[in-house]
Amino acid sequence: MVQPNTDFMMPNVNFFGPNVIKEIGQRAKLLGMKKPLIVTDSFLRNLENGPVKQTEASLAAAGVDYAFYDNVEPNPKVRNVNEGKQTYLDANCDSIISVGGGSSHDCAKGIGIILTNGDDITKLAGIDTLENPLPPLLAVNTTAGTASEITRHAVITNEETKLKFVVISWRNVPLVSFNDPMLMLDVPKGLTAATGMDALTHSVESYVSEHRNDITDAQAIQAIKLISKYLPQAVADGHNIEARTKMAEASLLAGMAFNNADLGYVHAMAHQLGGQYDAPHGECCAALMPTVEKWNMIASPQRFADIARFMGENIDGLNVWEAGQKAIDALQRMSDLVGIRTVKQLGAKPEDFELLAKNALLDGNAGPNPRKGNAADIVELFKEAYNK
Ligand code: NAD
Numbered sequence: 001m002v003q004p005n006t007d008f009m010m011p012n013v014n015f016f017g018p019n020v021i022k023e024i025g026q027r028a029k030l031l032g033m034k035k036p037l038i039v040t041d042s043f044l045r046n047l048e049n050g051p052v053k054q055t056e057a058s059l060a061a062a063g064v065d066y067a068f069y070d071n072v073e074p075n076p077k078v079r080n081v082n083e084g085k086q087t088y089l090d091a092n093c094d095s096i097i098s099v100g101g102g103s104s105h106d107c108a109k110g111i112g113i114i115l116t117n118g119d120d121i122t123k124l125a126g127i128d129t130l131e132n133p134l135p136p137l138l139a140v141n142t143t144a145g146t147a148s149e150i151t152r153h154a155v156i157t158n159e160e161t162k163l164k165f166v167v168i169s170w171r172n173v174p175l176v177s178f179n180d181p182m183l184m185l186d187v188p189k190g191l192t193a194a195t196g197m198d199a200l201t202h203s204v205e206s207y208v209s210e211h212r213n214d215i216t217d218a219q220a221i222q223a224i225k226l227i228s229k230y231l232p233q234a235v236a237d238g239h240n241i242e243a244r245t246k247m248a249e250a251s252l253l254a255g256m257a258f259n260n261a262d263l264g265y266v267h268a269m270a271h272q273l274g275g276q277y278d279a280p281h282g283e284c285c286a287a288l289m290p291t292v293e294k295w296n297m298i299a300s301p302q303r304f305a306d307i308a309r310f311m312g313e314n315i316d317g318l319n320v321w322e323a324g325q326k327a328i329d330a331l332q333r334m335s336d337l338v339g340i341r342t343v344k345q346l347g348a349k350p351e352d353f354e355l356l357a358k359n360a361l362l363d364g365n366a367g368p369n370p371r372k373g374n375a376a377d378i379v380e381l382f383k384e385a386y387n388k
Helices: 020-030 042-046 051-061 078-090 102-116 189-208 214-236 241-261 265-277 281-299 301-310 320-338 350-362 375-386
Strands: 013-016 036-039 067-069 095-100 137-141 153-158 163-168 176-179
Touching (some): 013 020, 013 241, 020 051, 020 095, 020 176, 036 051, 036 078, 067 078, 078 102, 078 153, 095 102, 102 137, 102 153, 102 163, 153 265, 163 265, 176 241, 189 214, 189 241, 189 281, 189 301, 189 320, 214 241, 214 301, 265 281, 265 350, 281 301, 281 320, 281 375, 301 320
Parallel strands (some): 013 176, 036 067, 036 095, 095 137, 137 176
Antiparallel strands (some): 153 163
């Protein structure tokens, strides 16, 4: 039974399309930013004519001063959030600009969270735990993607417990975000594949989520169609501007969908692989998705038959179960086509599966999964995906 879900979260402003990055200086000025902290990693900071250099040029042209925290790690850690806060205070910043993929945006959100909501971010995991607004936050997105530049989620890894946790609050949504596909042309093949599969997981999990509604369905369906067509092209030729633009659009649509419909067991389980083994998030999702969605099919077979059709499969003359199986096969084929590694290749260890399963059920994303399981079911799903 689909729950009614009447509130709908949208980003305040998203600039979309080639070269919109040039607007950022003026936007920062309009928002009264005097000295934003740019949150990024050192690779992106030093990339010649890359997203950070272009952001700097636009800020300088608008006369906006800035400082840097450039030590964000993939799967950003609590230490990154704490260091970033200290840098913000030392440099007398008044606002934040994240430049990068999900790791930069989530780290920036984390810094904002502990600037105004208490020092220990691990205590703020969960839904609607933030009482105070964050400092003004702009997000320049460079992968397609997590859609963190428009979402209310901040995903942080506790390096001591190796647990990835999520702070979900509408206060986390950046004021303005930028999706400029020209900043994505040089994303390497492996990252293009992983992030594209992350966006596909967002759309599939939203489409079968118990929290879905007609608006999120529309977004998820279009995202599935775009990713099915354009992800292979973006992996084959990163400089294909049409494919990059359509993938950026698909990532944004999928983000709007899951920001409201929420996710499911694929993300809840992927967070355990990411936290425990520091594996790339999109690959964790992609490596688990066919196994988990096959298990989910019993709860919503018609939805999976629909997904097969959106992915371009011919389901004429098939019954709903055969058609649903076509969706599972198509998800696996897409993963194989773009070169996603298996759960085993991502470094998972079967002896950890009981702990990972227990923690997956506690993850903020597990709730709206269409089929309900216990820890033993989740262990079986980890094993099945591991043995692929
Ligand atoms: P990422 O941000 O971790 O970036 C991976 C690497 O790609 C980095 O080393 C970065 O330097 C490089 N990179 C980024 N953009 C580039 C570009 N344009 N050209 C060349 N290199 C580039 O990767 P991601 O997949 O975007 O983010 C993953 C993180 O986001 C995970 O921690 C995941 O849990 C989180 N996530 C968050 C949300 C959310 O809503 N907050 C949703 C999904 C995932």
